[in-house]
Structure formats: structure tokens, C-alpha cells
Amino acid sequence: MATSAAGSRQAVRAGQAILLGLILGLLVAGPLHAQGDEAPKESREKRLVSELRAGNWELKTVEQLVRALIENKERHAARWWTQVALGAAERDLLPPETGKSLALIAKQGGLKPSEPQLRAMPTRAIKHLEKVMKARCYAAAPEAIHFARRCLETYPDETMVAEVDAIERSLEGLDRSDERPVSPVITKSAAKLVEQLGEARDELLDDMIGQYEAYPCPPGARAIRALILARGEESVSAEWRATFDRLTRLEFDSEPKRTVRIWFENGGKVEVWRHGMRLMGEHGRSTIGEKKQQGLAFEVIAGDLIQFEVEKPHAKKLDRLLFVVAAAAELDGRALPSTAWFQNANGRVSSIDPQLNPMCRGIPFSPGEVPDGLVDEVEQQVRALGAGILFPTADEFHHYAVDRHKNLSAAEEAIRAAGQTPTWIGGEGERLIVVLRIPR
16 A cells, blocks of 8 residues: 555656656747747848859749848848849849849838939939030049949949940040040039938948848948948048958958969069958069969959059159059959059059059050051050050150060060960059959
8 A cells, every 4th residue: 555655656746747847848948949930030041142152043042032131121131132143144043034033022022222312323423424424524534433333333233334334445545635624513513422422321331231241242242332432432431441341351251262363574572452451462573584474373352453563663764763564464264355454543552442544555566666656646545544544655665665674575475475465554653553353
């Protein structure tokens, strides 16, 4: 009997233990279940981003990601990844119906432009650029082009990008004989646009940066960079400069790398910068010769503006330091054209906002074989480019660059031996600063 009672008590205790365990299990499972609902939500979105960034392009993956971002009210990230998807569709990585599908998702999710003033900026910038060209105020054109590109980074439009590209190309062969001074109307219009872009950005950047850090992609980095620079590089505070640098590092760590290889004639020092951050120190060299025919190679990402500062001019005349450099570049083993090279009108290799001006193109020739019309051709380039890199006159080019610059022929031979065609870049000053634009 006692044994039976003891057994009953043990059974009761066992039952109580089981019940207590169930209760504790429910108490613990509740919070875990709630956390489980949240954690997969975040990890799912990042997993979808990881799949796309790894090259696993599927329309259903893009649709799931954009829907999730809209549901989270992360409209900037939703818009950026829509742009990424549209770019993938153009490269045939996604089906043609991608655009229509994402537009429907955006409409159903109520993804409307919540920053209409910012969205309107590309159109306003294009109208200003057209006004500059129509007024023949060509000296203001490079700055207007630069501003238009900045606006188009915030809200890309392929038609407008093509229009800006066409105007930029037209400047290289433009006859400036009918050029007019920059009028007060043009100056006032440009200042108004800068102010409008600055006003549109201020309330957006914090959200944009947070969403970029969570779901990095090229359109996001470009939009944030353009807005930080809305009022120009000189107006960027120390706080925003730190954010800019952090964005630059994160972008470089996140995006696929490409290899650029450059050749510069000359045994002088070269500094290499990307978005105001040094890629190669001042002691790096780019000597072209038997031991250096492979060029200088380093990693870049699509769309980069890589700035090079070259020392050691080749000649001096009447207190003018003259440069003539033979240069070439290839990206992932394919040669880049001479039109990939520009001048930074800011004149600072460390600039975070280089303004690209087209360059005068050198015209090589042999001593005693000066082509007919050479002087006129060089002077026409100088007139056409105006604010571009200053180019020595034909006589100076011939006398100093060809006759006296002993390394020039060896440089050209080394560049051609690497299967490249040299781009001839002329300039004057203590240093020569050039920009290489990496295509997207």
C-alpha cells in the first residue's frame, strides 16, 4: 500500500514536471516564435540580395525583394534594386517583361515618388544645359554637364543620359568662333539649380544611407554620393565627408572588382586616387621600359573616376613647364579608347568631385616631317576645348616633346609592344592631372 502511494506521488510529480515543462516551453516558445518571425524577414531580404549579387538572376527573386522592400517602407532601396534589375534585363540576364512586372508591383505597393522636387531635377538640369548651348556660352557647358550627370545619378533616365553624352561629345569638335561670354542669366540659373538640389537632399540622406548599408547596390552609392555633393565639394562638411569616405569604402568592398592597367610614359612619380582616397602612394612609379612593359595594374569598380597625378615635366620654356605624355589603359584585358581620358577642371588629384573636361589630343610627328596644317589643327583644338588642359603650340610640341624628350619614343614602343595604341596628352604646370573614366 505504501509502495502504491509512493508510486502515485511520483506519478503526480512526474505529471507536474511535464506540465511545468510544457508551460515553460510555451513561455519560451512565444518570444522565440516572435523573434523567428522577425529574423527570417531580415535575413530573407539579405539572402535575396546575396543571390542577385552572386549572379543568380531570376525574376521571381527580384519580385520578392522589391515587394519586401516596399512592405518595409524602404522605398529608396526598392527603387535602386528596380534600377539594378532593369539593367540586368538590358543585358539579357532577366526576361524582357521585368520592367512591366516591377512597375506593377510598385503601383500595387503604392511606391510613388515621395520626393517630387528631387525627381524633377534631371529635367531641370537638361533644360539648363540646352539653354547654355543655345546661348553659345560654351565655357559654362562642362559645369552644366557635370551638374546634369549628378542629377541623373539620383533619378536615372537613359534618354537624358544619352542626350548629355551627345552634348559632351559635340564639345570636342566644336567651332568656338561664335562663342559668347557666360551671361548673368546662365550664372543665376546654375546657382538656382544647385540650391534646389541642396534643398531636396537634406531630409533624405539619413534614410538613404541606412538602406544602402543594408542592401548595397551601385545606383544607391551613386545617388547618395550625388546628394552629398549637391551644393558642391567645397560645401561638404567634415561630417558628410566622413560619411562620403565610409560610403566609398563600403561600395568598393561590396562591388565586383575589375582590373585596370595603365601605361604612362615618363619615369616620374605617379599618385593614383579614387573618390578622394589614395589607391597608390606617392612613391609608386610608372616607368615605361624593358622591365615595366606590363604597365601599372590595380582594382577598380564600374563607373569609377580614377585620377592620376604625374610629376616631372619634360621641358621648360619662358617659365612654362611643358608636358607631353604617351598614355594607354586597358580594362580586364581590353583597351580603353582615348576618349576615356579627361582633365579634372578642379585641378586637385584628391578631389571627391572631379569635373571632367575633354582633353586636347596630341599629334605626334617626326622631326623634319611636320604635317601640313599641323599648327592650325592644334590651335583649333585649343580654341574648341577652351577650359581643357593647356596644350603647347605646334612648334613647342615638336621642339621639346619630339626632338628633346628622349624617353618619348621608347614609351611609345613599350605601349605598342603591349598591344595598345598610345593616347597623347599635353599640358603645362608643376604637375599633370588626368582622369580615367571606367565604363559601366
